[in-house]
Amino acid sequence: MENEVNTAGRPGSFRFIHAADLHIDSPLRGLSRYAGAPVERLRNATRRALENLVDLALAERVQFVLLAGDLYDRDWPDFHTGLFFREQMVRLGRADIAVFIVQGNHDAQGTITRELPLPAHVKVFSSRSAETVHLAALGVAIHGRSFPQREVPEDFVPQYPDALPGQFNIGMLHTSLTGAAGHDTYAPTDIATLKTRGYDYWALGHVHARAVECESPRVVFPGNLQGRHANETGPKGCELVTQSGGQMEARFVPLDVVRWHQLTVALDGVESLAQATQTISVALAEAVVGAGDRLHALRVHLTGRTPLHTTEAQQPGTLEAAVHAAAQDVAGAELWIEQVHLQLASPIDRARLAQGDDAVAELLRLVDELAADPAALVAWSSKACGDVLHKLPAEAKAETDWSDLQALRELLADAEATLLARLGGAV
Known part of the structure; x- marks a missing residue:
């Protein structure tokens, strides 16, 4: 090289x-x-x-x-x-x-x-x-x-x-x-x-x-x-x-036989699942080009403002499945998707909505307050995720860091997206 x-x-x-x-x-x-x-x-x-x-x-x-x-x-x-x-x-x-x-x-x-x-x-x-x-x-x-x-x-x-x-x-x-x-x-x-x-x-x-x-x-x-x-x-x-x-x-x-990648794919403005799958497939192919016939293990980060933010909130797992589908479309390379991380945002004007006096505005303001207060965020996660954590296998519990504030903020953002999607018409 x-x-x-x-x-x-x-x-x-x-x-x-x-x-x-x-x-x-x-x-x-x-x-x-x-x-x-x-x-x-x-x-x-x-x-x-x-x-x-x-x-x-x-x-x-x-x-x-x-x-x-x-x-x-x-x-x-x-x-x-x-x-x-x-x-x-x-x-x-x-x-x-x-x-x-x-x-x-x-x-x-x-x-x-x-x-x-x-x-x-x-x-x-x-x-x-x-x-x-x-x-x-x-x-x-x-x-x-x-x-x-x-x-x-x-x-x-x-x-x-x-x-x-x-x-x-x-x-x-x-x-x-x-x-x-x-x-x-x-x-x-x-x-x-x-x-x-x-x-x-x-x-x-x-x-x-x-x-x-x-x-x-x-x-x-x-x-x-x-x-x-x-x-x-x-x-x-x-x-x-x-x-x-x-x-x-x-x-x-x-000399490696498995090559690890961290890949960020921007989905700004992407409106359909088919378009997203194609965009991800192109990015995956470019990431592994010229890297030989070894196995490629990828952690994929999806970012950007896109209506698919709402799609994911309504049907969790949609975009992860799209990434796996995109990997199947990459010819001439063997890919394994290790994880998919979502850092998506809704294309709506969140700041404007938060200034209103309806239920949506109240929800957004509450989310902002929790995100800004570490103690409150940890307390919220303990209460909101207690039942889920109880059901996790012992191995997953040991590897889950519930004191990671950034991870908790991402969890909070996911919860916000889900609630907004269920309110309907707000996003």
């Missing part, structure tokens, strides 16, 4: 892969609530992505693979997860491809209690102190340190060894750097500190969105290997790096 060339100024010719955050067998919660969800494919996606990485390493004939932490999501429930990972490492070993690993917060030595011996060509860096592996035949020195436990508040980098002169030096580190949205702070450091080591490449892990933090030296988060939910969108994969003639060429290679 992307080519970037730097001058490294070091001898040697070799290729390597840098990946991180595999989260093999990461649990996917709540899928049973989605009718028609491709549960097994989603659950096996992290495994298939690792298989893709190994296939790439073999096809590209790389000399080594760097895995920068969080191979696993948590302690293994049994040995199947570890055996699968080991099997993939054996495939690499048969092709004489070395593997270097630093453990992160999810797979720290104090977190994973079960253990399997890894093949001799797989090196897991010590958690006690940073160490160096010298690949003299390639002119490469790899430096790294694993997490001893999940919580690592200190900066490891000042204790990393100095660069070996005349070698291509790589640092491996699982870190949040100076912080990233949605990620806890672990082994914090900064670019200036990384530069003090004199390395040519920093292979980082922990942040799930790919980011090239610096070009000289090259400092990279490859992102996770496989998106696991709707907040981990877009291509996921690894860095394929070639060093030849003093030049470094780095290329991102997508």
